[in-house]
Amino acid sequence: MAIRQLSVFIENKKGKLSDAVKTISEAGINMRAMSIGDSDDFGILRLIVSDTAKAYSLLSEDMIVKVTDVIAVKMSDKEGALYTVLRVLEKADINVEYTYAFTARELGAYVVFRVNDVEAAEKALSDKGIVLMTEDEIRSI
Amino acid sequence: MGKYYQEEIETASREEILKIQNEKIVKQVKHVYENVPYYRNLMDEKGVKPEDIKSVDDIKKLPFLSKADLRDAYPYGLLGTDLKNCVRIHSTSGTTGRRVVAFYTQHDVDLWEECCARAIVAAGGTKDDVIQVAYGYGLFTGGFGVHGGSQKVGCLTLPMSSGNTERQIQFMMDLGSTILCCTPSYAAFIGESLAEKGYKPTDNKLKAGIFGAEPWTEEMRREIEKSLGIKAYDIYGLTESSGPGVAYECEEQKGMHINEDHFYAEIIDPDTGETLPEGSKGELVFTSLDKEAFPLLRYRTKDICVLTREKCACGRTHIKMCKPMGRSDDMMIIRGVNVFPSQIETVLIKEGYTPNYLIEVDRVKNTDTLDISVELQPGQFSDKVSDIQAKEKALEGAMRTMLGIGPKIHLVPPKSIARSEGKAVRVIDKRKLHD
Numbered sequence: 001m002a003i004r005q006l007s008v009f010i011e012n013k014k015g016k017l018s019d020a021v022k023t024i025s026e027a028g029i030n031m032r033a034m035s036i037g038d039s040d041d042f043g044i045l046r047l048i049v050s051d052t053a054k055a056y057s058l059l060s061e062d063m064i065v066k067v068t069d070v071i072a073v074k075m076s077d078k079e080g081a082l083y084t085v086l087r088v089l090e091k092a093d094i095n096v097e098y099t100y101a102f103t104a105r106e107l108g109a110y111v112v113f114r115v116n117d118v119e120a121a122e123k124a125l126s127d128k129g130i131v132l133m134t135e136d137e138i139r140s141i
Numbered sequence: 142m143g144k145y146y147q148e149e150i151e152t153a154s155r156e157e158i159l160k161i162q163n164e165k166i167v168k169q170v171k172h173v174y175e176n177v178p179y180y181r182n183l184m185d186e187k188g189v190k191p192e193d194i195k196s197v198d199d200i201k202k203l204p205f206l207s208k209a210d211l212r213d214a215y216p217y218g219l220l221g222t223d224l225k226n227c228v229r230i231h232s233t234s235g236t237t238g239r240r241v242v243a244f245y246t247q248h249d250v251d252l253w254e255e256c257c258a259r260a261i262v263a264a265g266g267t268k269d270d271v272i273q274v275a276y277g278y279g280l281f282t283g284g285f286g287v288h289g290g291s292q293k294v295g296c297l298t299l300p301m302s303s304g305n306t307e308r309q310i311q312f313m314m315d316l317g318s319t320i321l322c323c324t325p326s327y328a329a330f331i332g333e334s335l336a337e338k339g340y341k342p343t344d345n346k347l348k349a350g351i352f353g354a355e356p357w358t359e360e361m362r363r364e365i366e367k368s369l370g371i372k373a374y375d376i377y378g379l380t381e382s383s384g385p386g387v388a389y390e391c392e393e394q395k396g397m398h399i400n401e402d403h404f405y406a407e408i409i410d411p412d413t414g415e416t417l418p419e420g421s422k423g424e425l426v427f428t429s430l431d432k433e434a435f436p437l438l439r440y441r442t443k444d445i446c447v448l449t450r451e452k453c454a455c456g457r458t459h460i461k462m463c464k465p466m467g468r469s470d471d472m473m474i475i476r477g478v479n480v481f482p483s484q485i486e487t488v489l490i491k492e493g494y495t496p497n498y499l500i501e502v503d504r505v506k507n508t509d510t511l512d513i514s515v516e517l518q519p520g521q522f523s524d525k526v527s528d529i530q531a532k533e534k535a536l537e538g539a540m541r542t543m544l545g546i547g548p549k550i551h552l553v554p555p556k557s558i559a560r561s562e563g564k565a566v567r568v569i570d571k572r573k574l575h576d
Contacts, residue, residue: 007524037526041551
């Protein structure tokens with residue numbers, strides 16, 4: 001169920017983010033979700049795209065890129081939905097490294113989790129009936 | 142030709158070498174006194190006459206020449222012969238001030254190329270070898286010096302000059318180069334480029350490399366040897382003394398033999414000018430023994446090093462100098478602490494980074510700052526910000542241990558620090574702009 005996310009190391013300098021985005025957009029690849037973790041010196045651009053393999057090969061020509069497995073969970077439109085997911089992960093002793101949210105027009109809101117143990121997280125969540133998004137679903141958004 | 146280019150002189154006894162040196166120094170001093178008014182004035186001021194110099198022991202009576210003298214005397218002030226007897230010039234890059242122009246008669250060129258030929262043979266070169274000269278050709282001495290030496294040995298010589306790495310690699314592969322000559326930073330770059338193209342270190346025919354013209358460390362030597370699958374030899378020289386080949390490494394790779402029949406070396410205390418005994422650390426000073434156009438007596442190189450007469454297993458008897466430990470030019474004084482770029486390089490390689498870095502020194506609110514940009518390698522990338530920050534912190538700690546002051550480390554993407562094809566620019570000292 002894991003979704004492949006691309007992580008790109010980017011210098012924290014004018015124009016560097018747009019260089020990476022340009023590479024992807026010129027190749028006709030769609031971004032499904034995006035977030036940036038940053039420090040004073042650098043940023044890590046995290047992307048879920050329509051064609052992971054193609055984006056990886058284009059970006060890695062002149063950037064450091066890594067494929068990371070993440071999970072994406074659909075958030076029900078109820079209070080405490082995110083809290084429920086976090087509790088499940090916590091009880092299963094799974095660490096969340098970082099997380100970000102995105103919305104898809106008809107499908108609603110999703111939260112992406114980067115965890116220390118993807119398999120254990122998948123199992124813990126599906127045991128509780130929490131549905132994870134698949135790569136096919138994310139591509140078809 | 143075997144192991145030596147000129148066995149008789151390279152393995153001559155101490156007495157024989159002294160005899161040659163003593164004969165030559167008397168003539169050289171007389172030649173300078175008669176032909177170079179600039180130096181004659183310095184000798185007169187010191188009250189030294191050519192007759193006072195009877196052997197190399199008397200060299201310490203002579204006045205020093207410094208780079209400042211060479212600049213003052215630019216362009217013809219230190220010329221030792223009529224211009225019509227000269228066949229060539231070379232020049233320093235001028236990065237530290239006004240250029241220095243050195244002149245050569247055919248005799249001087251031959252002498253220089255002979256020194257380079259000895260270096261090539263010491264690195265295992267024979268007439269069966271294909272030498273790729275990737276030092277710059279032109280005013281820089283690297284290209285022409287090694288080129289001439291290579292032809293004297295009888296090697297097939299590829300006058301590539303520096304740069305155009307694609308072409309370097311193509312010729313290296315297609316013509317089967319066996320010896321590469323260039324700056325160590327360019328050798329490291331060629332090694333990286335080969336790996337990027339998917340070549341293994343065993344895919345090339347190279348067996349040796351002769352690298353010089355900029356400071357490099359033992360760690361960098363091992364990196365280059367690994368990436369190119371070769372044995373890497375150091376070579377030393379300076380434009381003022383003709384060019385590369387003043388000293389060179391043999392297969393022992395433990396110090397460089399100085400071509401003592403052409404150059405007399407001393408170590409002095411850089412502050413007092415006093416000549417120090419063998420084995421002392423100090424500034425290297427050279428006296429040319431048989432140059433015509435640009436003879437320099439007691440030229441202060443600013444290179445800090447140690448000389449040794451310890452017996453070398455290679456059989457050569459010429460005195461050895463260690464790899465220069467730093468140049469007074471390169472030395473930065475940051476918050477009162479002496480810092481050499483070579484120390485920074487050593488830490489980087491030890492910690493698993495490439496020796497491509499940029500040092501920026503500045504002064505903020507009257508305090509010196511030291512910032513070092515270092516390239517992160519793909520294998521070191523983690524997509525967690527905290528992991529990369531931890532790497533920066535770890536490197537800052539390792540630097541603090543080595544340097545005595547703490548720098549700020551900036552990890553940057555690979556290839557974002559400009560590569561040089563000649564001498565690498567690694568230090569930007571912005572303090573000079575404020576002063």
